[in-house]
Amino acid sequence: MRLELRENTSIPRLTAAILIAVGVAMAVCSVLIIWAGASPIEGWHLMIKGALGSRFALSETLTRATPLIFTGLAAAVAFRAKLWNIGGEGQFYIGACVAVLLGTRGANLSPLVMIPYLFAAGAIAGGLFLLVPTLLKTYLNVDEVVTTLLLNFVVLLFVNWLVFGPWKDPMSMGWPQSAPVVDAAMLPILLAKTRLHLGFAVAVLSAVFVWWFMAYTTWGFEMRAVGAGLKASTFAGMPITRTIVRTALLSGGLAAMAGVSELCGVKGYLTTDLSPGFGYTGIVVAMLAALNPLGIVASAIFVAIIYIGADFMSRAINISNYIADVTTAVSLLSVLMAVFLTKYRIKRG
Amino acid sequence: MDLMGFFMETGFWMACIRMATPLIFGTLGELICERAGVLNLGIEGIMAAGCMGGWMWVYLGGSLWTGIVFAAFIGAVFGLLHAGFTVFLGLSQHVTGLGITLLGSSLSAYVFRMLLPKATTPPKIVPFQALEIPFLGDIPFLGEIFFSQTALTYLALAAIIFVAFVLFKTPLGLALRMVGENPMAVEAQGLNVFYLRTLAVCAGSAMMAVGGAFLTMSAFDAYYIGMVNGRGWICIALVVFSSWKPFKALAGCLLFAAFDAIQMRVQQQAGMAIPYQFYLMLPYVFSIVALVIMSRKAAYPNALLIPFRKGER
Numbered sequence: 171m172r173l174e175l176r177e178n179t180s181i182p183r184l185t186a187a188i189l190i191a192v193g194v195a196m197a198v199c200s201v202l203i204i205w206a207g208a209s210p211i212e213g214w215h216l217m218i219k220g221a222l223g224s225r226f227a228l229s230e231t232l233t234r235a236t237p238l239i240f241t242g243l244a245a246a247v248a249f250r251a252k253l254w255n256i257g258g259e260g261q262f263y264i265g266a267c268v269a270v271l272l273g274t275r276g277a278n279l280s281p282l283v284m285i286p287y288l289f290a291a292g293a294i295a296g297g298l299f300l301l302v303p304t305l306l307k308t309y310l311n312v313d314e315v316v317t318t319l320l321l322n323f324v325v326l327l328f329v330n331w332l333v334f335g336p337w338k339d340p341m342s343m344g345w346p347q348s349a350p351v352v353d354a355a356m357l358p359i360l361l362a363k364t365r366l367h368l369g370f371a372v373a374v375l376s377a378v379f380v381w382w383f384m385a386y387t388t389w390g391f392e393m394r395a396v397g398a399g400l401k402a403s404t405f406a407g408m409p410i411t412r413t414i415v416r417t418a419l420l421s422g423g424l425a426a427m428a429g430v431s432e433l434c435g436v437k438g439y440l441t442t443d444l445s446p447g448f449g450y451t452g453i454v455v456a457m458l459a460a461l462n463p464l465g466i467v468a469s470a471i472f473v474a475i476i477y478i479g480a481d482f483m484s485r486a487i488n489i490s491n492y493i494a495d496v497t498t499a500v501s502l503l504s505v506l507m508a509v510f511l512t513k514y515r516i517k518r519g
Numbered sequence: 520m521d522l523m524g525f526f527m528e529t530g531f532w533m534a535c536i537r538m539a540t541p542l543i544f545g546t547l548g549e550l551i552c553e554r555a556g557v558l559n560l561g562i563e564g565i566m567a568a569g570c571m572g573g574w575m576w577v578y579l580g581g582s583l584w585t586g587i588v589f590a591a592f593i594g595a596v597f598g599l600l601h602a603g604f605t606v607f608l609g610l611s612q613h614v615t616g617l618g619i620t621l622l623g624s625s626l627s628a629y630v631f632r633m634l635l636p637k638a639t640t641p642p643k644i645v646p647f648q649a650l651e652i653p654f655l656g657d658i659p660f661l662g663e664i665f666f667s668q669t670a671l672t673y674l675a676l677a678a679i680i681f682v683a684f685v686l687f688k689t690p691l692g693l694a695l696r697m698v699g700e701n702p703m704a705v706e707a708q709g710l711n712v713f714y715l716r717t718l719a720v721c722a723g724s725a726m727m728a729v730g731g732a733f734l735t736m737s738a739f740d741a742y743y744i745g746m747v748n749g750r751g752w753i754c755i756a757l758v759v760f761s762s763w764k765p766f767k768a769l770a771g772c773l774l775f776a777a778f779d780a781i782q783m784r785v786q787q788q789a790g791m792a793i794p795y796q797f798y799l800m801l802p803y804v805f806s807i808v809a810l811v812i813m814s815r816k817a818a819y820p821n822a823l824l825i826p827f828r829k830g831e832r
Contacts (some may be wrong), residue, residue, distance in 0.1 A: 172829060173608070206633055254613050312814040313759065315560065320803040331796035397728055414654045476744065490632035495625030502618040503600075506610055514608075 173514045184460060184512050191456075191508035192472070195501035197301055199493060206489045213483055220482020222473040227482075229364035233436065235467075235474035237262070237445070239373035240428030241452025241464040242459065243380050248421035250461055252397040253307075253414060255300060257318030258425040259449025260325035264299045265292035266428025267329065270440045273351030273433075284354040289372065289430050296426020297419035304418035308411050322449065330442050339439065348440035357435040371430030374467055376424065381463035383420075393417050425449060442500065446466065454502045472500055531780055532664040536672060537738060539769075539776035541566070543675040544730025545754035546761065546768045547682050548594075548723040554686065556699035556765055556822040557605055562727050563751030565597045565621025569728025571627035574735035574742045575634065577644045587671070588733055594728025597623055598721035606716040609826025614784025620751070628744045641741035647671055669737045671729075676769075678726065683765035695719050699820035702827040712827045727751070749803065756806040760813050763820065771809075778805050810812030 200210035209468040221231045241258045248255035255261075269288050276284065303317040330346075337348040357368040392413045395403045404410060428448055433440060455473050459465030480494035545562060552559040559565075573590035577583055597619055604615040635642065647669040656666040665676075686692035694715055697705045702712045730750075734744045757775060760769035779802050786798040 202629065249614075256617065306811060306814075310811060310814055311817065312810050313755075316752055316756050316759075316810060317807050320749065320756070320807050323749045324800050324804045327796040327800045331794050333798075337795055450617075450621065453614075454621065489638065490629050490636075492625055492629035492632055495621065496624060496629050497617060499621035499625050502621065503604070503615070506604065506614055506618065507608070510608055510610055 172517055174512055174517050176515055179512050183204065184509065187508035187512045188458065188460065188505055191504035192501055194508075195497055196503040198504075199497045200499045201388055202496060206487075208487050208489060210309065213280060213487070213489065216483040216486050217476070217479030219479075220486075221479035225361075227478070229361050229366040231471065231474045231478045232370050233365045233367070234478055235470040236367075236373050236435065237369045237428040237432045237448045238451055238455050238470035238473055239370075239377055239467055240424050240431060241448050242455030242470050243377060243452075243463060244421045244423075244425035245453045245456035246427070246459070246461040246463060246466060247384070247393070248417055249381060249456060250290055250397045251393040251414060251417040252400075253417050253421065254305065254315045255418070255421050255425075256315055257422075257449070258428075258452045259299060259323050259445060259447065260318070260322040261296040261425035262429040262432075262445050262449050263325045263329050264296045264422075265426025266433040266440055267356070267429075267446055268292040268295045268426070269351060269430045270348045270375050273355035274349050275352070277354065279352075279354050281354045281356075281358070282499055284352075285357060285368070285434070288355055288434060289427055292426045292430035293423035296429070297421075297423040299426070300418045300422030301415065302509065304414060308414055326442065329341055329440065333440055333442060337440065342439075346441065346494065350438040351434055353435050355436055357431065358428045365436060367431075367435035369435040372427070372431060373470075376427065377463050377467050379421075380424070386445045389413070391415055393416040411505060426454070428452075451498060454498045458505050460505075473501075528665045528682070529660060534780045534783075535773060535776045536657065536664060536668060537776075538779055538796070539772040540668075540672045540675045540734045541677065541730040541738070541750060542754055542757060542772040542775060543769060544726050544733065546757045546772055547675075547678055547752060547765060548726035548730065549754050549758045550763055550768055551682065551686075551723035551726070552720050553758055553820055553823055554699045555695050555716045556702065556820055556825065557602070557716055557720050558612045558616060558824055559598075559601060559619075559621060559720060559723060559727075559820065560613060560755070561597060561601050561712075561724065562754055563747055563749070564620035564627075565594050565724050565727045566623075566731030566734075566747045566751045568593050568597060568623040568732030570734050570746055571631050571731075571742050572728070573732030574644060575631070577736060578642060579634075583647055583736060586736060587729055590728045590732035591725040594725040594731075597728070598724025599717070601724065602717040602720040605826065606720065607714055609828055612824055612826075624747075631742060631744065639685050641743055643660050643740040644736070646735075646740045647737040657720070671733050671737045674729075675733075679765050681728025686715045686765065696820075698827075699822050702822055706827075706829070708823075716827070727754075730754075743805045748814070753802060753806045756810045760809045762818065775802070775805065775809075778802070 203210045206428040220227060222228055234442055244258050268291050273288050303314045306312040306317060307314040333346040333348055335426055339347055339349040360366045392408050394407060396410060396413050432444060451473060455470045458469035476497050477494045480491045483489055484491035545566060549559055549562055567592035572593040573586040576586040576589045600617050601615060604610045605612045649667050650670050652666040657663050686696060694705060698712050698715045705712050722759055731747060734746055752754045760771045782798045782801045786795055
C-alpha cells in the first residue's frame with residue numbers, strides 16, 4: 171500500500187468527506203448507546219429533539235454555539251499560521267475576567283458604549299495574554315503547545331482565587347461567584363423568552379470578518395503563507411515575527427471575546443464553571459470546518475447540537491452526557507482522516 | 520517556619536519519590552515517542568484512560584498486577600491509533616494527539632459513569648501497599664526513602680534503567696533513535712521506519728497509561744474524573760527539560776516532585792498568608808520556567824513532527 175497525492179481537492183469532495191466522517195463518528199457512538207442498553211435510533215432521535223425540536227431548544231443550541239464560534243475561529247486563525255494555540259480556555263477566562271473588572275462599574279454608561287468597550291478590552295487582554303507564549307516561542311524557541319496548555323491551568327486557578335477571594339460577591343449567599351456586571355453591560359436578548367443573545371450575532375459577524383481578513387488582506391495572506399512554509403515566506407521577505415505576533419493577537423482576542431460574550435450574554439457573573447471546556451472544544455470545531463472561518467459557524471452549531479442533545483438524552487434515558495465529549499473527539503479524528511483522503515488516495519502495491 | 524527541618528525528614532523525601540512516580544512513567548513514555556520522531560500529545564488522555572482502566576479492572580475483581588497489564592494494554596491501543604494516524608498516514612501530530620487526549624479523557628469518564636452510575640461517594644479498591652525491600656530498606660535515610668515504596672515505584676526506577684539500556688546499548692535502541700533523527704538512513708539500512716515508529720509510540724503510550732494507573736492503584740484508592748489534571752502536559756515539559764535522556768528525566772521528575780512536595784509543606788505551615796490557589800499554580804509555572812530555561816539549548820530530535828513517506832524527500 172502506498173499513498174498518492176491527488177492533483178486537486180474540490181470543495182464538494184471535501185464537504186462530502188466531512189459529512190461521511192461525521193456519520194462514522196455517529197456510528198461509533200451508536201455502539202456506546204447500545205452498550206448503555208438503549209436503542210441508537212431512539213438516542214439520536216432524542217438528541218435531535220432536544221437540540222432542534224422546539225423554538226426554545228433551537229435557541230439553546232445557538233446560545234451554546236456562540237462561544238464555540240469564537241474559540242473555533244481562535245483555533246483556526248492560529249493553526250493556519252501553524253501557531254499551536256491550545257490556550258483558548260485560558261484566554262476565554264481572561265476575557266471573562268476583563269468583562270467583570272470593567273463591566274461591574276460605570277452603571278450610567280449606555281450599552282452602545284459599554285458593550286463594544288468590553289469586547290474590545292477583552293480581546294486586547296486575550297491577545298496580549300497569548301503574546302507571552304508566542305514571544306517565548308519566537309525568541310527563545312519555547313514550544314507554545316505546552317506553555318499555552320499549562321497557562322490554562324494557571325488561569326483557571328487564578329479565577330478560582332478571584333471568585334473565592336477578592337471578587338467574591340457578598341450578596342451571593344456564599345457561592346463562589348463574582349458580583350454581576352451592570353445592566354448596560356448585559357448583551358440584549360435576540361429572541362424573546364430565550365437566552366439567545368447578541369453575542370451570537372457578534373460571533374457570526376466575526377466569522378465573516380475573519381474569512382474576509384484571511385482571504386483578502388495582505389496580513390491574512392502572510393499568516394497563511396507563514397503557516398504553509400516558513401522558509402519560503404522568509405525568502406519572499408515577509409515579516410515573520412510580526413506576522414506571528416499579529417496571528418497571536420487575533421487568535422487570543424477571538425478566544426477572549428468568547429469569554430466576554432458568555433459572561434455578558436448568559437450568566438452576568440464569573441464562576442469557575444463558566445466554560446465547560448469551550449477552549450478545547452473550539453479546536454474540534456476548527457478542525458471539523460477544515461479551518462474555514464465560515465464553515466466554523468456550521469461546525470460550531472453541529473457541536474452545540476451534540477452537547478445540548480446529549481444533555482437532553484441523558485435526562486430522558488440513562489446515558490451519561492459524557493457521550494457528547496466522546497462524539498466530538500471521534501468526529502475530530504474521523505474528520506482528520508477524511509480530509510486526508512481528499513488530498514491523498516491509497517493505492518495498492 | 521522550619522524549612523531546613525523537613526529536608527531532613529524521611530517522610531518528605533518518601534513523598535517526593537512517590538509523587539515523581541507517575542511523572543517518571545509519563546516522561547519516559549513521551550521520551551520514547553519523541554526519540555522516534557513522534558510527538559505524542561495524547562499523553563494526557565492516555566494517562567486518564569490508564570488511570571480509569573486499571574482501577575476499574577481491579578474494582579471489577581481483577582488482581583492489581585493484571586490491572587497494570589490491562590492499563591498498559593489500553594495505552595498501547597491508543598498508541599496504535601496515534602501511530603496509525605501520524606506514522607502511517609503522516610497526519611498532524613499536534614491535532615491527532617489532541618484528538619487522542621479528548622477521546623481518552625471523555626471515554627474514560629463515560630465508561631466510569633456507565634459502569635458506576637450511582638456512585639456519589641467514589642468507590643474504593645485496595646491499592647498497592649508499601650513493599651519494604653529486605654536489607655536495603657534498613658539502610659538509614661537513603662534506604663528508607665528509596666526502598667519502602669510501593670512496587671510500582673520500583674518498576675518506574677527499573678524502567679528508567681531498562682529504557683536507557685535499550686535506547687543506548689542495543690541495536691533496537693540505535694534504530695529507534697535513528698528514525699527520530701534521520702529516517703531515510705534507517706530506510707537505507709533496510710529497516711522499516713513505520714514499524715519502528717509504531718513500536719516506539721505503542722511502548723511509550725503503554726508506559727504513560729501505567730503512569731496514570733499509579734494514581735488510582737498506588738497513590739490513591741479511588742478514581743475521579745479529571746484526576747490526571749495536567750500531569751501529562753507536565754511530562755511533555757519534563758522531556759524537553761531532560762534533553763531526551765532517561766536519567767536526566769529521573770532527575771527532572773524528582774526535582775519537580777520535590778518542588779511540589781515543598782509547596783505542599785509550605786502551604787501547610789504558612790497557612791493562609793498566601794492563598795492556596797497560588798501554591799497549586801506552582802507546578803505549572805515551574806514547568807513553564809523549566810521549559811524557558813532549557814529550550815534555548817534544546818536539541819530536539821531532528822525528524823520530530825516530520826512524517827516519513829516512502830519515496831518522498
